[in-house]
Amino acid sequence: MIITRRATLTGLAGAALAPRAAFAQRKIVRLIVPAAAGGAIDVIGRLYAQRVAPALDESWVVENKAGASNTLGAAEVARAAPDGTTYLTNADIHIMARHVMRSVSYDPLADFTPISRFAMSPMVLIGSTKTPETLPALIAQMKAKPTEYTFANSGLGSMGHLATESFKLRTGTSAELVNYRGTAPAITDVVAGQVPLMVAPLGSALSFITDGKVRAFAIMGAQRSKLLPNVPTAGEQGLSDLNFTLWYGLWGPKGLPAETVQRVNATVQAASKDREIVEKLTALGAEAVTEDPASFAKFIEAEIQRANRVVEEAGIKPG
Template structure:
C-alpha cells in the first residue's frame, strides 16, 4: 500500500523533536562526590536547563572518591572539546595540599567556567557541652579547657576545615580537629556529643538549630543569612575577618577554547537569574552566582593564595 506524501509527512512531525534531541551533542558533567550531596544536587539543578539552553544533552555522572580527586582527574585527562566538564566545590583548590600524588594541578590543569552558587557556613555546637553566651563565652571556655572542645570536620581541606583552623588561630586555642567522610557523619557526631563543635553548611545545620539540637554561635561571613537572620555574624561575636563561604563551580579541562567557555558562562549567568533556579537553589540554603569568567578567575587566584596561607599556618600536610 502506498502512503500519500502528505500523510507521511504528517506522521513524521511528532518524531522530529525526539530526532533532534538524539542529534544533539552529549555533555558529561562529572560530579566528584556521591549522589545526594550539595555538589550533586546543585549540578543536577543546572544540568537539564543548561542542556536546553545550549541545545545539548547534559548527563550528570558521579565519580566519587579520594577527597573529590578521582572525578576531577577524569576531567583533567579529557579532551578540551566541551563534552566533559567538572562541577565541584571549594575543596577542589585544596587537592594537592591534603593528598599525596594528585595527578593534576587544580588550577593549571583546568579552565574556569563559572561559579554556580555560594552558601553560608555556621559555627555550631552541642548544647549540652558548649556554653551559652555566644562567641565570647565559647572562646573563654575553650581557652580554659581546649581539650573539651574538639571540632568535627566534613573533609580534610574543606572550607569548614579552613574556617575551623582560622577560628582556632584567632581565638588562640589548640582544640582537636577530627575529619570525617562528609558533612552528615560530622554533624551526627556533634549531635551525639562525640564532638563539641563544627563549622557546618547552614543548610545542613539549620533544621537541627531550629529544633534545639544544635547551638548556633555565628555565621562565618560578613553578613547575616536571610534564612536565619537571628544568628549573628562572627564579626558581631568579636572576631572580624573570618569570612568562609562555601562555593560551587564548573570547570573544563585545560585548553577549553575561550569561545566555548564564554558560551557556557553566559548560559550559567542567565540561569542564575532565573526565578525557578533561584528558588530551587535557595531550598538548599544556597544562592546562585552570576559573574563573568574573568571575575571567576580572579576569585580563584585570591582563594588559592588565602588557602595556601591558612594551610601553612595550620600545618595542614598532604596525607
C-alpha cells in the same frame, strides 16, 4: 535533560517514548560531582544542571565520585578530552588539593578550564545539642576540656577546614579534625552527637539549625544571614577576620574551546538570574553569582592567595 548515573539505563530503555531522532542528536554530558550525594556541592550542581542541560539541548548525567578530598572526581575530569562532554562542579576545596595531600595527579589551575561560579554561601559554626549554648561558653569549655572536642570536616582543604583552623588560632583552642567524604555525612554525625562541632555551609546546615537539631554559634561572614537573623557573626562576638564564604563553580578539562566555555557560561549566567533558581538558592542559604569566565579566573587567583596565607598561618601540611 538531566539524569543520574543510576538512572542512565532506565532512561535509555525508555528512549522509545521520545522521538528517536531527537534523542540521537542530544549530546550526553557527564557532570562529575566529587563529593557525596546530598551535600551542598551535589545539591547546587544538580540545581544548575537541571537548567543548563535543556538550554544547551544536551542530556547531563550526574555522577558522584567522592573521596580523597574531592580529588578522585576532579582527576577524572582532568584526564577527560576537552570536547564538552565532561565537566566538574566543585567548591573552593578544588584549589586546595596540593596543600593537604602529598600526591595529587593534577594541577588545579593548569589542568582545568574555569567556566563560571554558580553561587556562594557563608559558613556557620555549629555544634550538637550536647554543646554549650553560647559561643563564649563553648570556647571556655574547649579550653578547659580540650580532649572532649573535635571538629567534623567535610574534606581536607575545604573552606570548612580553613575556617576551623582559623577559629582555633583566634580562640587559642585545640581540637582534632575528623575527616569525612563530604558535607552530608559530616553533618549527620554532628546531629547524632558523634562529633561535637563543625564549620558547615549555611545551606547544608540550615534545616538542622531551624529544626533545633544543632546549635548555631556564629555566622562566619561579614554580615548576618537573613535566614538566621538571630545568629550573630563571629566578628560581632569579638572574633575578627573570620570571614569564610564557600563558593561553588563549574570547570572543564584543560583546552576546552573558548566557544564552548562561552556558550556554557551564558547558560549558567541566565540560570543565575532565573527567579526560581534564586529562590531555591536562597532557601539553601546561598546567593547566585553571575560572572564571565575571565572574572571567575581572577576570583580563583585571589582565593588562592588568601588560602595560601591561611595555610601558612595555621601550619597546614600535606597529609
